[in-house]
Amino acid sequence: MARVVGQGVSVDLLIEDLGADLEGRSFEVAKVGGGWMLRTRSAFAPAIRAAADLGEHALDLRECDVAVLAAITYHQPITRDGLKDIFGKEISRDLIGRLHARGLIGTGPRSPRGGAPYIYMTTEQFLVAFDLQSLQDLPDREQLEEAGL
Template structure:
């Protein structure tokens, strides 16, 4: 088994050595075009967002991934899809303007997650105040947050168990996942609307949250990627 592993490792090093990343034999314009094609093809073929480290394996060492992405997006400007930064990588996503046409033609996305009003409110609190326990969520809303509700969001992959809380009993906390970012079209949690700024502007408060007033744009933020449905 050890010899087989070494053989596979050696083959990987050999294949990597044979793959021409630099393309020094090409003139600069043709080299840039080939790097663009490689990056776009890789992202197109991937089922999940493709990160910077992965893309760096197929272009030259001095190549700027960001500039490549900018040029690809410029060429896609008039197309019904775009290259979007989401969940720590890049992914091809259709533009929101074509969501209704896509649903009419082929139905909802297989990745779509049906979220009730309660799901979205609890999920929003987890996103802003993570890591947070179920008891803390229940205290925040003034009523018990059921295990079934937590289980539904865990089953959808939107939240996961975080570190144990230092409170008595050391209960599990909950945190959002990469799937959460992908579902709502966020690159990182830093892309969430600033909670304090929303409060200062009078757009969000605990009272509004408990009354079911969701932040404008939050519930449908995933239209460019996944179809998060809100059941009134």
């Protein structure tokens, strides 16, 4: 953006002005993953979901998907062995594949040695799907544990 408007121009002020221009409209500027995106306001989600025929919940995650996604989120980067340590059993490649296919997780860098395991971490799409600016916006792990989650 700085290249388009010129050096020395405050991108933050431009974003603020754009946000003010969009006030009351169906779109907003949202900070996501260290950047900005133009997106539909959540109040318009039901109308867009109905028009796009996405059903009630576009992510359609199973309970086990959510549990593994939470483990990856709070322990990233993590391997399948790390997930096995958390859950006490192997996590299927199919489950990992479902989360990867939805763009919620990705693989991180592997060790250069042969046979090195994949490591899993959340993606920017994860932040978008759960309306988070960054992982810092996640609920505190200790509070979740105290609540029995």
